[in-house]
Amino acid sequence: MELSERKKKILQYVVDDYIETAVPVSSKSLTERHLSNISSATVRNELSALEELGYLTQLHTSSGRVPSAEAYKLYVSDLMVKDKLSDKELDYIKKIFLEKADNLEEVIKNTTKIISELTSLTSVGVVSPDVGEKINVIKFFRFKPDTALVLIVTERRLLKDNYINVPESMTDEQLVEAETVLGKLCSGRSFEEICSIKDDISSEFAGYKNIFLNLVEALKVYMTVKESDVVMEGQDKILNHPEYADINKIKNFLSVVTQKDKVMTLLSGDGRDIKINVKIGTDGYEEIPDDCSLVTATYSANGVKIGTYGVIGPIRMDYQKVVAVLENVGKILESILTNR
Amino acid sequence: MELSERKKKILQYVVDDYIETAVPVSSKSLTERHLSNISSATVRNELSALEELGYLTQLHTSSGRVPSAEAYKLYVSDLMVKDKLSDKELDYIKKIFLEKADNLEEVIKNTTKIISELTSLTSVGVVSPDVGEKINVIKFFRFKPDTALVLIVTERRLLKDNYINVPESMTDEQLVEAETVLGKLCSGRSFEEICSIKDDISSEFAGYKNIFLNLVEALKVYMTVKESDVVMEGQDKILNHPEYADINKIKNFLSVVTQKDKVMTLLSGDGRDIKINVKIGTDGYEEIPDDCSLVTATYSANGVKIGTYGVIGPIRMDYQKVVAVLENVGKILESILTNR
DNA sequence: GTTAGCACTCTTTTGGGCTGACTGCTAATT
DNA sequence: AATTAGCAGTCAGCCCAAAAGAGTGCTAAC
Numbered sequence: 180m181e182l183s184e185r186k187k188k189i190l191q192y193v194v195d196d197y198i199e200t201a202v203p204v205s206s207k208s209l210t211e212r213h214l215s216n217i218s219s220a221t222v223r224n225e226l227s228a229l230e231e232l233g234y235l236t237q238l239h240t241s242s243g244r245v246p247s248a249e250a251y252k253l254y255v256s257d258l259m260v261k262d263k264l265s266d267k268e269l270d271y272i273k274k275i276f277l278e279k280a281d282n283l284e285e286v287i288k289n290t291t292k293i294i295s296e297l298t299s300l301t302s303v304g305v306v307s308p309d310v311g312e313k314i315n316v317i318k319f320f321r322f323k324p325d326t327a328l329v330l331i332v333t334e335r336r337l338l339k340d341n342y343i344n345v346p347e348s349m350t351d352e353q354l355v356e357a358e359t360v361l362g363k364l365c366s367g368r369s370f371e372e373i374c375s376i377k378d379d380i381s382s383e384f385a386g387y388k389n390i391f392l393n394l395v396e397a398l399k400v401y402m403t404v405k406e407s408d409v410v411m412e413g414q415d416k417i418l419n420h421p422e423y424a425d426i427n428k429i430k431n432f433l434s435v436v437t438q439k440d441k442v443m444t445l446l447s448g449d450g451r452d453i454k455i456n457v458k459i460g461t462d463g464y465e466e467i468p469d470d471c472s473l474v475t476a477t478y479s480a481n482g483v484k485i486g487t488y489g490v491i492g493p494i495r496m497d498y499q500k501v502v503a504v505l506e507n508v509g510k511i512l513e514s515i516l517t518n519r
Numbered sequence: 520m521e522l523s524e525r526k527k528k529i530l531q532y533v534v535d536d537y538i539e540t541a542v543p544v545s546s547k548s549l550t551e552r553h554l555s556n557i558s559s560a561t562v563r564n565e566l567s568a569l570e571e572l573g574y575l576t577q578l579h580t581s582s583g584r585v586p587s588a589e590a591y592k593l594y595v596s597d598l599m600v601k602d603k604l605s606d607k608e609l610d611y612i613k614k615i616f617l618e619k620a621d622n623l624e625e626v627i628k629n630t631t632k633i634i635s636e637l638t639s640l641t642s643v644g645v646v647s648p649d650v651g652e653k654i655n656v657i658k659f660f661r662f663k664p665d666t667a668l669v670l671i672v673t674e675r676r677l678l679k680d681n682y683i684n685v686p687e688s689m690t691d692e693q694l695v696e697a698e699t700v701l702g703k704l705c706s707g708r709s710f711e712e713i714c715s716i717k718d719d720i721s722s723e724f725a726g727y728k729n730i731f732l733n734l735v736e737a738l739k740v741y742m743t744v745k746e747s748d749v750v751m752e753g754q755d756k757i758l759n760h761p762e763y764a765d766i767n768k769i770k771n772f773l774s775v776v777t778q779k780d781k782v783m784t785l786l787s788g789d790g791r792d793i794k795i796n797v798k799i800g801t802d803g804y805e806e807i808p809d810d811c812s813l814v815t816a817t818y819s820a821n822g823v824k825i826g827t828y829g830v831i832g833p834i835r836m837d838y839q840k841v842v843a844v845l846e847n848v849g850k851i852l853e854s855i856l857t858n859r
Numbered sequence: 860g861t862t863a864g865c866a867c868t869c870t871t872t873t874g875g876g877c878t879g880a881c882t883g884c885t886a887a888t889t
Numbered sequence: 890a891a892t893t894a895g896c897a898g899t900c901a902g903c904c905c906a907a908a909a910g911a912g913t914g915c916t917a918a919c
Contacts (some may be wrong), residue, residue, distance in 0.1 A: 205911075205913085217862090219862090220862050220864090223913065227913085240867085240868050240914090241868045241869050242911080243912065316662070322677050414754065418769060426764060429769065430755060433754065433773075437777075545881060547881080557892080558893050560883095560893050560895090563881095564891095566882090567883080577882085578901095579900055580899050581882055581900050581901080
């Protein structure tokens with residue numbers, strides 16, 4: 180069922196005001212602030228209808244109205260007016276990105292830093308796993324008799340955090356040969372493809388089957404999100420929100436937001452596209468406290484996914500700002516990474 | 520001035536009880552729990568003398584006594600009886616370390632995890648910088664026309680987070696030669712030494728002076744503590760302490776303990792030796808809130824410093840436990856890293 | 860459909876009074 | 890000279906009642 184224009188407007192004002200003040204919104208304050216042309220009694224009738232429809236709740240019979248999770252969803256999708264960032268804020272984003280953007284890891288750190296800074300919320304980010312990435316170069320570097328570091332260059336980054344076992348009997352020359360042969364096998368192919376050719380390895384590569392299998396194991400590590408791919412910033416920002424005055428709530432929130440594995444499962448779900456993704460209330464996400472929202476965006480450059488970023492905060496957060504920040508950070512980031 | 524034996528004993532009991540209960544300690548409870556042979560009035564006289572001496576304070580005229588920072592210091596250095604860990608706890612430590620100790624970074628993560636777990640406090644750790652480390656191998660890996668990844672193997676770890684610029688005109692063969700030549704120059708020498716030979720580079724190496732200078736810059740990065748060397752665990756643990764019921768205190772604490780750079784400056788100070796190091800109250804450390812303590816220990820194996828680890832928490836923390844954990848983690852860690 | 864007005868509900872604040880947990884002091888005791 | 894019993898004094902914490910304040914819902918009039 181469709182809401183009347185006036186109901187929409189009133190609901191928008193309620194959410195606006197509640198986000199701004201954190202105080203239940205009364206009919207009187209609405210007429211004073213936004214609706215001087217109609218009386219508070221009329222507004223009261225509308226409010227009580229909106230409550231009936233599930234968009235508003237009251238803490239007790241004589242308190243003002245508070246938006247429900249439903250109301251926030253409608254607000255974000257339909258009601259809210261999109262915010263613009265100031266030139267100062269845009270310059271700040273550009274400045275940070277241009278300062279240092281050597282490698283993907285650095286970029287991610289900066290991205291979450293910017294987002295947390297501009298939204299005054301806890302921000303989280305995760306690099307998309309390398310599933311579909313194409314491999315350019317593979318290199319082995321032996322640093323102990325029986326282990327070698329694996330270096331992999333893909334289109335978007337240099338992977339250098341994985342070790343494989345190599346037989347001690349293998350000479351350095353043989354390892355270089357393995358590198359050349361397996362390099363030939365892998366380059367130009369994606370992680371997925373390589374893992375799938377596991378068994379029917381042709382005779383040309385047969386001598387290096389064991390090394391290859393070890394390599395496949397190493398590749399697999401990059402195909403799922405790892406804790407080290409998760410970045411978090413500004414975990415203390417939640418304390419600036421008046422509704423988080425309760426120790427248990429804080430504890431609850433921090434127990435999610437100080438543990439990478441929890442944030443990981445949260446973010447690994449939605450890597451679909453560049454669009455903004457809003458989860459309000461639990462929405463089936465048991466990891467988030469149910470008075471929290473998670474707003475994320477997935478960025479790409481040159482058709483390659485960079486990662487998913489976003490904020491976690493109280494359900495009463497400044498969605499206008501958050502969406503504006505995520506959109507602009509995305510635009511600027513993508514343009515910087517694309518032009519080079 | 521030296522305290523009488525009885526005063527020491529009483530002060531010890533006060534600190535013991537206060538750490539246990541978080542409630543100001545009264546003369547009556549002291550006689551009931553520990554001093555049944557003397558009367559509460561006598562204890563009152565002693566308490567008031569200890570207050571005079573600056574070891575105890577009162578919140579208001581009719582409250583029990585609370586230890587001052589001075590009292591905690593004396594307690595840790597002289598008064599407290601050393602705690603022993605249970606076999607279960609010792610086994611837990613060993614289990615975790617034996618599970619995974621491939622590379623130094625992993626070990627550090629585990630160390631802080633164990634410490635936080637066993638003490639129920641926020642724990643922090645930092646790898647000691649590589650200043651005095653001797654280099655074994657240096658390797659360049661070109662992954663863009665003008666940049667190469669620098670791999671450095673030292674006695675204790677593989678460093679792989681630094682890039683240098685190389686001239687695009689340089690062929691891969693030339694780069695390999697640079698690697699061999701500079702490898703000869705550097706291997707067996709410490710970071711410090713290499714940086715100091717900067718200028719009077721002998722003719723043999725003259726052709727690679729620019730690469731060498733870039734390499735020196737890369738080395739320098741490893742000679743100071745970096746944010747990525749800092750690890751933190753259990754930032755939410757502070758919320759279990761009843762004296763941290765105040766939002767502002769929590770905010771204060773978290774603003775330190777969620778920011779790596781702040782923790783970094785805290786820890787980079789004292790890398791002297793294996794001894795336990797206790798900073799109680801501010802003690803001139805403006806980064807810590809003044810109702811907090813920082814207890815750290817620096818570990819080594821085979822004469823090589825591994826890093827500095829410790830806990831940050833309320834001044835009223837269980838020092839017996841903390842010291843016991845730090846000592847035992849150190850012993851086990853050092854023995855594991857030494858025997859191999 | 861809108862509005863003024865009033866009764867009603869519920870939270871929050873205020874303040875008094877009481878209790879209980881201490882201490883400090885004094886005078887008596889060992 | 891050190892210890893102790895006893896008592897007066899202080900202060901936080903709790904309970905309770907009363908008052909104030911903020912808002913709603915409803916009704917009757919416009």
